[in-house]
Structure formats: structure tokens, C-alpha cells
Amino acid sequence: MKSLTYFYVTVLLLVWMCSCSNDSYQQELNSGSNKKQRQAFSYLSGNTMGTKYHVSYQDKRKRTFQTDIDLLLAEINQEVSTYEENSVISQFNKAKVDTFWFDEASFSGISSNFKHFIVNFQLAKKVYEVSQGAMDPTVMPLVNYWGFGYTEKSVVTSVDSANVRELKKLIGFDKVQLIQSPRMGLTKANPDVQLDFSAFAKGYGVDAVSDFLMDQGVENFFVEIGGEVRVHGVNPEGIPWRIGINVPLESASTGDIFKVLPLKDKAIATSGNYRNYREVKGKKYGHTIDPKTGYPEKNNLLSASVISDECIVSDAFATACMVVGVDEAIKMAEQVPYIDVYLIYGKDDGTMGVKKSRGLKVQD
Secondary structure, three states, X not given: OOOOOEEEEOOEEEEOOOOOOOXXXXXXXXXXXXXXXOOOOEEEEEEEOOEEEEEEEEOOOOOOOHHHHHXXXXXXXXXXXXXXXXXXXXXXXXXXXXXXXXXXXXXXXXXXXXXXXXXXXXXXHHHHHHOOOOOOHHHHHHHHHOOOOOOOOOOOOOOOHHHHHHHHOOOOHHHEEEEOOOOOEEEEOOOOOOOOOOOOHHHHHHHHHHHHHHHOOOOEEEEEEOOEEEEEOEOOOOOEEEEEEEOOOOOOOOOOEEEEEEXXXXXXXXXXXXXXXXXXXXXXXXXXXXXOOOOEOOOOEEEEEEEEOOHHHHHHHHHHHHHHOHHHHHHHHHHOOOOEEEEEEEOOOOOEEEEEOOOOOOOO
């Protein structure tokens, strides 16, 4: 919700990022005025979840964690990726049953306790409730209908309102329940109910890699997957990491930065619709689907960046913000003490404005 590029220009480390399947990007900037000696950091990158990951870390023992991280992300993919045909979530989506039992399916290469799937499911349930259904992982049938899912991308040639109404009957996270005792399974209110964790799975992957690095004693690091970011400690210049938010306009280049946020021991995810959309008969439809209407959400919110301790939380709430719009996103942030939001919205005069939660101490 994507490619990503790392390169140095003197003291500038620029990262092209996107979140929730959009092409907004963020950057980590190293201060040219900082006089501290540059510290030695290791850099890793690879493919995962249909995008790229990048990791920068400082390890006194000079270890490389490429293989460990690749294996960890592959394990996560096999549980929560809808693009993996035999993943847990894909098998659930294909199963035309009332109850899907984990132990009756064959999950090659998947850990026996399905911990990655369960963490994503439980986080989704929490954000679904807090956001009053704005972030709903059962929106998968509508995501596919509008051409943003794992099915053919050019599905919609004309909008069928009757079809949308029928698909809406499958939507609602209360239609899926997790059973953990005495067997593990998921109940479906309708065999056609499907799940989609793409609104926060990359954020979870960022957290998993970050937790792994901390378990290895690494204190200073930057982890990014498809635009979702978590940082800890300081950057190679010995100062807090700084994450730039792209100008949220379709016409903006990938080097146009709207705002730079300094972060320490935090995660950030940014969502927007300005590049990831489908056009049907001259009308553009963004990728953020409102579960309550069945249609792509249309409001003046151009970009929603959410800061929290965990990237999975930031990722999920960024999607919720895009659905509810500026004012409701601010209300939600004020009611949820563990998140802050930085919102860029379009004004009536064609300019852009900013609203942020009270807890986010940054200058305009």
C-alpha cells in the first residue's frame, strides 16, 4: 500500500518508501552540520511481501544477519501473505467451510504455533474495535473487486453497485472468530468471508526484524519494509533518525519532501491514495476501501502518518485514518494514547494543510 532505493549524496541518505500500497515515501536524513565522527553501520536489503526491505544497524561484533532476516520474513510470509498461494491466510480465504481448522491443513514450512498469524489477527481485532470498523481485514472481497488485491488488477471496467452491495454482506470482522482451545481454528459466518492483513503485515514484519536485532544486542538500527519504518537509538551521525514524508501529490517527484520528523525508538507508517488508484471511465478510485460503504474512500486527507512504539500499530491506524478523514482521525488519535498522527490534507483553495495530534511535538 513498490520499489525502494538507497543511495548516498554526500551526507544524504535517501530512501524511497511507500505505505499501504501507496508510493508516498520517507527518508532518513543525516545532518550535514553534525560534527561527530560517523559510526560504522552495516546495510542489508532484500525482497519480501511483494516489495523490498532495507536494514541499517550498528553491531560491535560486525555480524551479518542477512540469512536470519530472510528466513524470518519468509516464515511470516507463509502465514500472513495473500500473495503466497499456500499461506495460512490464503488457505483460509479459499476454504469454503464454516470452521477452518489449522491442524487439518498442510502448511509446509510454517511454524507449528502459527504465532505470526495470531499476532496479526489479534492486532486487527483491537484496531477494528478502536476505529469502529474503519480498519477491517475482512474487506478482502472488496479489495479484489476494486482491483487492489491478489486477483487480476484490471477487474473493474464499470462500477456495479448491486455487486458492491452483495460483497458488503461478507464484510465485518465480527464474522470471524479465533478458536484456540482445545483446537486452533477460525469460524466463518459465511464460507466466502476472506481476510486481508496487507494494511499492517509489513509493519509486523518491521517489528519482527526489529525485535530480532534487539535480541541480538543491537541498539542502533533502522528497519524498513515497503515504506513502513521502525528506528532505535541513533543514526550513523550519532543523532536521532530523521524520517521524511513525501509531498502527497501525484505530480510530485520521489525527491520532494514535505516534512522531516526526528524519531527515536519509534515506528512510523504513512498511507495515502494519491498514486495507488484505479481509473474507471475517467474517474479515479483510490486503494483505501471504506468497509461501511464498499467504495474507495473519498475525502480531503492526502496522507496520514502514524507514529507509535510498534510499526504494526502505526500501519493499521494509518489505514484507519485514511478511511475516516482528517477530523475523525484527529479525534481517534486523541482517544488512543499510544499513537500520534501527522495529517496532510487538501484545502479548498488547492493548497495543502497540516493537522497533527497534540502529543506530536514537531514544528510546522
